[in-house]
Structure formats: structure tokens, C-alpha cells
Amino acid sequence: MIKIIDAPAELADASVVGHKFARQQQLRDAGVCVPPFFCVVRETPWAAIADLVGAFPGVGAGVERLTVWAEAARRAAEHLRLMPETETEIRDRYVALGSPDVAVRACVVGRHAQPGEDDAADPFAGLTDSYLYVGADELIGAVSACTASLFSVRSVLYRARRGIDPRVLSICVGIQQMLDGERSFVAFTRDPATGARETVVAAVYGIGEGAVAEHAEIDHFFVRADGIGRVLSHKQRMLRRAPGGGVAEYRVPDGLADLPVFSDAQIGQIAALAETTERLLSGPQDIEGVVTADSAIHLVQARPATSPQTPATTIEWTNHNLTESFPGVTTAMTYSHARVFYRMSFRDFYRIVGVPDRQLRSREHQLRRMIGYLDGRAYYRLDAWYALHSQLPGWDVLRPMWERSLGLAERNPDPSQVFDRHAVTRIIGRSPRLIWAAISFPRKLRRFLSWWDTQHILGAGLSQKPVEEVIETYRRVWSEAESHWGIAILAGYLSLAGYVVASVLVQRWTDSPEVDLTRLLPGGPPNRTLQSVHSTVALAEQINANPALSARVLTADARDTWNRIARGGYGCKLESDARTHLRRFGDRAMHDLKIEEPTPRQRPEMLIEALRPFVAAGATMQQTWLQESIAATAALDELQRICPSRWRRAILRAAMRVGRFLVKAREDTRFCRTQLYGFSREVMRRLGSDLAAAGCLDSPEDYVHLEAEELLGAFDGTSTHPDLRVLARTRKDAYLRSCDRPALPADLTTAPPPIAAADLRRTAATPATAGSSTELTGLPSSAGIVRGRAKLVLRPDVPPSDCAGRILIARETDPGWLPLMLNATGLVVERGSMVSHTAITGRMLGIPTVVAVPGATSKISDGDEIEIDGRSGSVRILRPHSQRPR
16 A cells, blocks of 8 residues: 655654654754655555565574575565556655655654664664655656665665564655755764764765765764864765766865865854754754755754664662772672672572572573673672662562662662551562572571581682692582572571561661661671681680780781791690681681682781780680670660560560571671682682793782683683783783772763773783784774674675674775674774764664774785774774784
8 A cells, every 4th residue: 555645744653654754744843944845655565575575584584595585575576566646646746845856765664563764762774775866757766766675685684683574564755855955964962982972963065975875075073062173084075966867976176175064153053953853852863964055954864863872871880888898999800700609699599589580591691790890890780780689579668778778878768668567568479489488598598508618618728639620629619609609698688678677667666766776686696707706816815825925926927926826836726726717717808809819818827917906905705705795685675675565575576586697697698708709719829820830920919810711711721812921911900000090989870881891891802912913093983892803895795604703894885785794793994984884884783883994904904803992993903814823
């Protein structure tokens, strides 16, 4: 069915004419200067050619099969003829436009919930045909060609990549009055490469097709709050109307070649038009316009900006309580362990509380990015945490307390305002699995602690064992931890839930408006952290029994003092107790989750330093027990004072017993985490020493600047880096630079990719050639960093599979290159601009792209290992193909 539409109400309906033309009509209705147009809509062209074309191979078919099908479908569509009366009506409407020349453009219309062309969620611009300066004789042919372009190879391949079946789509062809622009522009309301809030204008002499098709040299203008930046070119070519219709290339007059295409005043007008368009169409825009001989500015197209980076995709980070575990700058080794630990422990926790495995698999990418690495510092990535925690039963009740614990208190009210008498019912009703997890928690906790104590004993003395046994033990422990460590997270979750419940009950049932719950919790058996304190006090008491030893501990060298104790110089009992203390508690120290930080297990003299304040204070176990007893009695007295009601006090006492149990569970599992990191520290140190002895590291301590899998890969034969020594050296330099820089704020927002993290990755990714790589520069066009082998393509007749996983290097591209681009991981071209086909396609596909790189095809050889940064515009040749290992 074919419709011809020129009524403003229908032209503004995207479900009828598509987003491209609906937006133009919306702008016309708002008073923006847009040339008049009408539309020809063919609903589901597939229905007219289905009997002439073979079966659709499916959106998952390979490029070759889809290409063959698309070519056959387009040929069939090109042979479709319009009814004579339809042709007549189109010609009549054409005459009514009052211009001998028109622009004929196609726009795909989504149907059955499929996105259409220029959709805000998936713009896929520039995949259908358009014709400029079309006269009466060519009009019907141009309409037919535009209709058939729904089945062009590039259109079908792109939609197949997005899972869109082209057979369910409609096509709209717009016929618009053609203006013979002397100057043209493309403007973005956000920087298309970075998403920064500034207007970027690409300007050419002649018509805008010269910019998009890379047939004209371009001036770039950057309109910022502090002024206008310019990148001007020597302009030689422009596109204008050919004498017989259509487009031809002309030479720019010599007097204009080095002048800016637009004055600052005109750029200001264009920026204002872009901002108006963004406001009217609700979102960042990519607009095209022309300036006619009378200096009037006309807008001819507007579409959602294809940049993947908009304010909606900014990332929020915080490290308020994460700095307790990983303060300051952290090494790659610590971060690699932390990232795996968070992923495995929370995955197991979500499974325990009833989140389905299928749902967890779908959010695996969120588990892998729960913590980020920004300028060497660990941060929580909040969007990942919210996405994952939203799966939890009772999350709406616990969210305020969780946010307050992260220092995000301003986002929520006090927990007591959220937690009402129906909250428990809501939680129970939503997850029987959670209730069962809470009931069975004591039993599961005992099993976990028993399992871990066994692993900790088996992991002792690894430094003296063969390297293969060390690695096997390490991998087995972490593998088993995948299905055990969720209980530690459950302990924290239940503690949080218990704290919320107790807070509300205490506030409602007591005479004191503000009660510190921590004053009600003392009592009960000691947790493992407190046991380590008891052990330290007991050692101090033994030392004070010997005045000479006491004086030595307080004044002499700590290492020498430890050596004397370890040799039995002050009795076998003290030696045995000190060694037992190190075996049980030697992993606990300041910053003990940072693998680069030593603990008493590696430096026993640290135990002597820890004992000094207890020895100086004359601490005894009797005093310690008395203090703990007094605190427990004070807690009972405080509860009786604030809660006169006997039955309420009985309930609160029971709640406090549960609270003490949960606090102990939380601290015990945290202590086990410390031991897990201590075990890993021992393994990594051993492997680092072996690598240094083999000449693969400059120093045994440099292992901390490798990630765990990089270090293990050197022994497993799975390492992908040829020189770990240089990699560690480069990371160490980056680590030291981060230490010298001021700390990032506790809360920050970044655009993806996070700048600080990107800078670090870029430094770490190119160690082998840090001093010798060849670097080219161009215009950054699609953000992202990619490293891989170059695929030099001078003609687009190579098989698309040759570009799979490669970085495409070319002089220039056009829409016919799309099959190659779909397989590439990055794009580098010698010509082009931020608005050229290459740049637009790179942003559309979400792959890093750099254009206007002088000499790219002569300086980069096929097979070279290169790295491109689509944010900065750099292209590095890391290793020429001739130097690649054979």
C-alpha cells in the first residue's frame, strides 16, 4: 500500500513517516526555517517482492548469505512500478513545492516494535539512499531507488547486526525543496567523540554532502562557554549543483581557500539553532543545514546524535567505605584480586538468596565491574551495584541504610521513615529463599568457617613447595571459594537488615529519641579479630614478666628482638606462643587487603612493633576480661534504662543477642577474607621471586605491578605479553605517578570511558614500545581504546572476514564499506572529518575511530600491531609486522 502525505499532522507522526521527517515537521511547526516537503510511504515493501526472492536467511546468518539475499531483494524492489495515478499525484505535489530541484531521501519506518531510522535508541543513519538536485524527469526513478534501498546490502547487514528483520519494515521517501547552499554545516550539540557539552560545527563551502561524503575540506568550530575554538583547513573542493542536475565537484575560489567558512557571528547563530533543536526534540542532536546567498540559515535534517556518550550515560563512582579496605593508591595485583573476589562472592550471595542463575548470567558484566580502577584507586561503580542489588528481596527497605553506609545519605531519608510495620511482611512474601537462608545461616556459617580453616592450614608453608604445587593450591582455593564465599556477604546483608530492624524498634519502644546501638551490643563470645587482640595481650603479659625482655621490646631493634625470641632465647613457651600467633593471626595488619603491603607473616618484626603499646601499658588478660565484662553489663543497664517495659525489653534483649551473633559472624568472615588475601600474598610473592631469579622481573617486589593472571600465565604458558619485566616497569611508573597526584574525590562522575582509568589503561597497554612506538594523530571521532593488528584496505573488494578482529586502515570510506566495518574493531582513515561517513559509522557501531590521519596507509603496514584512541585521536604503531614473532 502506498500513501502520499503532506498534511502537517501526519507528517509529524513518526509511526507513519519515520523519525527523520517527523522531526523536520515538528521543527517547522515550532517556527524553525525548514524547507517544505511531502512524503511517499510504502508499507512493508517485502509483501510486493516476497514471491520473487528466496527465503530470508535470518538475522544470525553470515555476511555472505545476507549479502546474496539483500542483492536479490534490492533488484526485485527496483523493478516495482508505481501506479500511473500515484505517479501523477507525486508530480503534482512536486510542482506545488515551487522549486525545479528537490532532494529525495529515504527513511526506514519501524513497525511491530522494531526501531526505525533516526530512532533515538538506534539512529543507524545514512544506510538508505538519497538524491540531490533531482528534477522532474528523474523524480519517479529517484523515489523508486530510495524505496529499494531498504534492501541495500549495508542496510540489511546493519539491521541484522541489531537483530532487526528487514521484512517487517516500511519505507518513507521524502521529497523536499532543494536549496542551493553556498555554505553548509553539520552541527552536534555534544562533542561526538567525547560527549562533552559543547557545540561542534563542521563547515564546508557548497552543500553538506561534501562533508559527509568526504569530497570537501572541512573547517571545525568548537563552541564552548569560554569562546570558539577552530581547526581550519586549506579548502580546495566543494560540491554544488551540476549544470544538468545532480551534484558535481568544483574548485574553491583561491580567495576563500584559507578563510574560515563562517564568521564567529554565524557560528553563534548556528550554535543557537542547534541548542533550539536539542530543546525541541529533547536530546543531543546532529543537525545539517545550509546558508543561502542571502545569508539565511536553513535546517534540512535533524537526528539524534550518534555519539554513544551523552549525559545519560555518565558513570557515578564512590569509595567512601571502600577506602577502609583499599586506602590510597592500589597496585594492579591487589585490584585484580579484589575484582575477582567481589565478583565471585556476590555471585554466590545472590544465588543463596534466590536470584535465578539465568538472571545472574545475564548480569555477569555488572558483576565484573562492581569495582573500578581510577587513577590507581579502587572505586565502587554505582550503576553496577544498583543493577545487582535491585535483584535482592527487600532491597527497597534496605536500600536507605546501604546508601547511608556508602556516604550517600543525601539520596534517602532516615531508615525509620522507610521501614514500617509491613516491611518484614513484604520481605518474607517476596523471598522464601531469603528466609530459609536466614534460618540456615548458623549452620552454613559453621560449615564455611570449618572449610576455610582447613584451606588455611593446607595453604601454610607454600613458599617451600614446588611451584606447580603452589599454583595448583592457589587455583583450587580460589575455585572452591566461588561456591563458599557468598556466606560472608550474607552475614553482612543480615547484619544490615538486623541493624535496620533494631534501630526502628529501639526508636519506637524506648524513651530516648536517639540511641547508639553500638552501646547495646557488647557481650557474647569474642570474634576472631578480638581473639587476635587477646593473643597479643597474652604475649605482652608474658613479656612483662621478664623485665629485661620488656625493656628490649620497648627500646631495641624490632628485628633483632624477634630473632632472639624465635631462637628460644626467652623460653620455649614464648617462642611457641609467638609462632602460633603468627600462624593464626599473622595476616592481620594495617592495610592487610593490599597485597603490596607486608604483614607480620612476611616481616615478623612487625609483631614486636604491635606489642609495644600493650607492653608499655602493662596490659593483662585479667584486665581485658574485666573491661569486656563491664561493657556487657553496661549494655544491659542501658537497655533497662531506656526501655522500662519488661516484655519489650525481653524482645530487644533477644534482638541484641541476634545482633551480637551477626556482628561476630560478619567480623569472623572478614577475618577469613584477610587470611585469603594473606594466602594470595604468599603465593604471589613466591612466584614473583621465581620470576625475578629467572631475570623476568627487575625485582622480586615488582610482582605487585602485575595482575594475578599475568603472573600465573608466565608459569602456565598462557601469558599474552612478551616481556613482563617491561610491563611491570611501566605499571610501576604509573603507580608512582598516581601516588604523587592529589587523590580523586570520594564521589565523582565520569563519562564513559572514565578518563582517569582510560589514561592508566593506555599507559599500561603499551609497555613494550613506550620509548620507541611511532605515533600518528588525527581527529578523534568515536571514543574508545582498542589494540590489535592492522588490516590495510585500499579497495573494499576484500572479503569481510579478512577484517574480523582487525583495525581497518584506509584512505577513505563510503557506505559500501559497511560489511568490512561491521567486522572491524577500530577504524583509521587518512581523510574525513568528525561528520564524515567513517566517523558516523564508527560511532554508530560503537567502535573506536580516528579520521584525518595523514599518511596512515603509507606509515601503517598490513599486520602491524597498533593501538588507537578514539578520544584523543592518537594512533600508535606498537610493533611492525616485520618484528612480530614467527
